[in-house]
Amino acid sequence: MKLSYRFFFFVIYWLLAISIIVFKLLPPHFFDPITFHGLYRSKVQIRHVQFSVSSEELLRAVVLDAHGDHLHRNKSSHSILANAKKILSREQRLERALARARASIRRALADRRSNLSSVTADNGGDDYIPSGDIYRNPRLFHQSYLEMERRFKVYVYQEGEPPFVHYGPCKDIYSIEGRFLHEMEQGIGMFRTHDPNAAHVYFMPFSVTWMVKYLYTPPSKDLNPLRRFVSDYVRLVSTRHPYWNRTHGADHFMLACHDWGPHASEGDPFLYNTSIRVLCNANTTEGFSPRKDVSLPEIHLYGGEVSPKLLSPPPDNATRPHLAFFAGGLHGPIRPILLYHWKNHDKDLRVYEYLPKGLDYYSFMLSSKFCLCPSGYEVASPRIVEAIYAECVPVILSQHYVLPFSDVLRWESFSVQMDVSDIPRLKEILGAIPENKYRKLKEGVRAVRKHFTMNHPAKRYDVFHMVLHSIWLRRLNVGLA
Numbered sequence: 322m323k324l325s326y327r328f329f330f331f332v333i334y335w336l337l338a339i340s341i342i343v344f345k346l347l348p349p350h351f352f353d354p355i356t357f358h359g360l361y362r363s364k365v366q367i368r369h370v371q372f373s374v375s376s377e378e379l380l381r382a383v384v385l386d387a388h389g390d391h392l393h394r395n396k397s398s399h400s401i402l403a404n405a406k407k408i409l410s411r412e413q414r415l416e417r418a419l420a421r422a423r424a425s426i427r428r429a430l431a432d433r434r435s436n437l438s439s440v441t442a443d444n445g446g447d448d449y450i451p452s453g454d455i456y457r458n459p460r461l462f463h464q465s466y467l468e469m470e471r472r473f474k475v476y477v478y479q480e481g482e483p484p485f486v487h488y489g490p491c492k493d494i495y496s497i498e499g500r501f502l503h504e505m506e507q508g509i510g511m512f513r514t515h516d517p518n519a520a521h522v523y524f525m526p527f528s529v530t531w532m533v534k535y536l537y538t539p540p541s542k543d544l545n546p547l548r549r550f551v552s553d554y555v556r557l558v559s560t561r562h563p564y565w566n567r568t569h570g571a572d573h574f575m576l577a578c579h580d581w582g583p584h585a586s587e588g589d590p591f592l593y594n595t596s597i598r599v600l601c602n603a604n605t606t607e608g609f610s611p612r613k614d615v616s617l618p619e620i621h622l623y624g625g626e627v628s629p630k631l632l633s634p635p636p637d638n639a640t641r642p643h644l645a646f647f648a649g650g651l652h653g654p655i656r657p658i659l660l661y662h663w664k665n666h667d668k669d670l671r672v673y674e675y676l677p678k679g680l681d682y683y684s685f686m687l688s689s690k691f692c693l694c695p696s697g698y699e700v701a702s703p704r705i706v707e708a709i710y711a712e713c714v715p716v717i718l719s720q721h722y723v724l725p726f727s728d729v730l731r732w733e734s735f736s737v738q739m740d741v742s743d744i745p746r747l748k749e750i751l752g753a754i755p756e757n758k759y760r761k762l763k764e765g766v767r768a769v770r771k772h773f774t775m776n777h778p779a780k781r782y783d784v785f786h787m788v789l790h791s792i793w794l795r796r797l798n799v800g801l802a
C-alpha cells in the first residue's frame with residue numbers, strides 16, 4: 322500500500338516537473354488564443370511572422386565573438402554583436418507592441434458590457450464610432466481601427482523612378498492605384514515612417530497600370546516584361562535592405578488595380594505566395610488568398626472625379642421607378658447569361674448591352690432600387706461602388722470574388738448576393754424582397770458609403786483608411802481561418 326502511494330506521488334511529481342519544463346520551452350506566443358469565435362463571425366487564427374534573420378545575425382555575431390580570442394577581440398565583432406542585439410530588441414519591441422494591440426482587440430471582444438455598439442451618433446467627423454448591422458463586429462472593428470491609428474507604421478521603399486514607381490493613375494478605372502500611392506507618399510503622413518526599422522510593413526510603390534502602359538506590347542499577350550520588372554524590383558530592395566529576406570516578404574505589400582496585377586506579382590514567388598497583395602482582381606481561383614491578400618475596391622473616376630450626380634443622390638422618400646438596372650458589354654462568363662435572360666425582356670428590369678442614345682447611365686442608377694453588378698472579364702466591377710454612391714442596392718453576381726473589406730463589413734446587410742444559377746429568377750427574387758427589408762438594405766448602403774469614399778486628403782474611415790486597415794489586420798495576423 323505504502324509503496325503504491327509513494328509511486329503515485331512519484332508520478333505526480335514528474336508529471337508536474339515535465340509540464341513546467343514544457344511550459345518554459347514553448348514559444349511565448351503559444352498561449353495566445355489560437356482561434357476564437359465571434360471575430361468576423363468565423364474562426365480567426367493568429368499567426369506570427371518569424372523574424373529569423375535577426376536572430377541569425379545575432380548568432381553570426383556570437384559565433385564571430387567566440388572565434389576571436391578573448392584578448393584580441395576587436396572592435397568590429399563587438400559592434401556587430403551590439404548591433405545585432407539592438408536589432409533584435411527593436412524587433413522584439415515592435416512585436417510586443419503588436420501583441421499589445423492584439424490583446425486590446427481581444428479585450429474589446431470580451432467586454433460585452435462595453436457600450437460602443439449602442440452609440441449611434443455619426444457626425445461624419447473625427448469621432449465616428451462604427452455601429453450597426455453593416456459591421457460583423459462593430460466593437461472589434463473600432464478597437465482594431467484605434468490600435469491601427471495608435472501604432473501602425475508603413476515604410477515606403479524609395480527605390481525606383483516614375484513612371485513605374487512612386488506614381489500611378491489618378492483617374493479612370495484604375496484610379497485607386499495612383500490615389501493610394503499618392504496618399505501614402507504625400508498625404509496625411511500619419512502612417513508613414515521614414516525609419517525602416519520602425520515599420521510594421523514595407524510598401525513597394527510600383528504601378529502595374531503604368532507597367533502595362535509602358536512595358537507591354539499589344540496585342541502580344543506577353544506579360545513577361547511585367548513579371549521581369551516586379552522580379553527586378555524585389556531583387557533590388559532585397560539586396561539593398563535586410564527587411565525582405567527577414568520574412569521572405571511576409572511583411573511587404575504591393576497594390577494593383579489593373580486586371581494583370583496578379584500576373585505581375587508572379588514575377589517573384591515569395592511576393593505571390595507570401596507577401597500581402599492588395600488587388601482589385603481578387604479572384605480566388607487565380608491565387609488570391611483572403612488570409613494574406615487584400616481585396617481592393619475598383620473606383621471609376623472619369624476625368625479624376627466622381628460624377629456630381631452621384632454626390633447628391635435623391636432624397637430617401639423619392640420614388641425609384643425601376644426595380645433593377647444594368648448596362649454593359651458582354652464581357653466574361655456571367656453577363657451573357659444575364660443579357661440572354663433579361664435584355665429587353667421586362668419593363669421593370671432595365672437590362673441593356675449598350676445604353677440607347679439619350680439615356681443616362683447614372684440617372685438609371687439613381688432611379689433604380691437595385692443595381693446589377695455582374696463580373697466582367699475580371700471579378701471586380703466599378704459598378705459596386707457606383708451603386709453604393711447612388712444608394713442603389715448592389716446585386717452581386719460573381720463567382721470566386723472576395724468582396725472588399727469583407728472581414729469587417731457584413732455585405733449581406735447592404736447588398737444582395739445572388740448565385741449565377743438564379744439569374745433566370747432574378748425578377749422573382751428581387752420582387753420578393755419585402756419593402757422593410759429593402760429599406761434596411763438601403764440604409765446599410767448609405768451607412769457604408771463613407772468606407773468607399775476617396776478623399777483628398779484622406780479622412781478617417783474612408784477608403785484609404787479601410788485599405789490600410791485591411792493590411793493592418795493581415796500584419797496583425799488576424800486573418801480568416
Ligand SMILES: *[C@@H]1O[C@H](CO)[C@@H](O)[C@H](O)[C@H]1NC(C)=O
Pocket residue numbers: 385386388389395396397398
Ligand atoms: C575583427 O574580427 C573579425 C572577425 O573576428 C575579422 O574578420 C576582422 O578582420 C577583424 N578586424 C580587425 C581590424 O582586426
Ligand SMILES: *[C@@H]1O[C@H](CO)[C@@H](O)[C@H](O)[C@H]1NC(C)=O
Pocket residue numbers: 434435436
Ligand atoms: C453604459 O450605458 C449605461 C446607460 O446608458 C451607463 O449607465 C453605463 O455606465 C455605461 N457603461 C459603460 C461601461 O460606459
Ligand SMILES: *[C@@H]1O[C@H](CO)[C@@H](O)[C@H](O)[C@H]1NC(C)=O
Pocket residue numbers: 559560561562563566
Ligand atoms: C537576400 O537574399 C538574396 C538571395 O537569397 C541575396 O542575394 C541578398 O544579398 C540577400 N540580401 C541581404 C540584404 O542580405
Ligand SMILES: *[C@@H]1O[C@H](CO)[C@@H](O)[C@H](O)[C@H]1NC(C)=O
Pocket residue numbers: 586587588589590591593594
Ligand atoms: C507559389 O507556391 C506554390 C507552391 O509552393 C508554387 O507551386 C508556385 O509556383 C508559387 N507561385 C509562384 C508564382 O511562384
Ligand SMILES: *[C@@H]1O[C@H](CO)[C@@H](O)[C@H](O)[C@H]1NC(C)=O
Pocket residue numbers: 636638639640
Ligand atoms: C420628401 O420629404 C421632404 C421633406 O422631408 C418633402 O418636402 C417632400 O415633399 C417629400 N417628397 C415626396 C415625394 O414625398
Ligand SMILES: *[C@@H]1O[C@H](CO)[C@@H](O)[C@H](O)[C@H]1NC(C)=O
Pocket residue numbers: 604605606607653654696697698699700720721
Ligand atoms: C476567375 O479565375 C478563373 C480561373 O482563371 C477564371 O476561369 C474566371 O473566369 C475568373 N473569373 C472572372 C470573373 O474573371
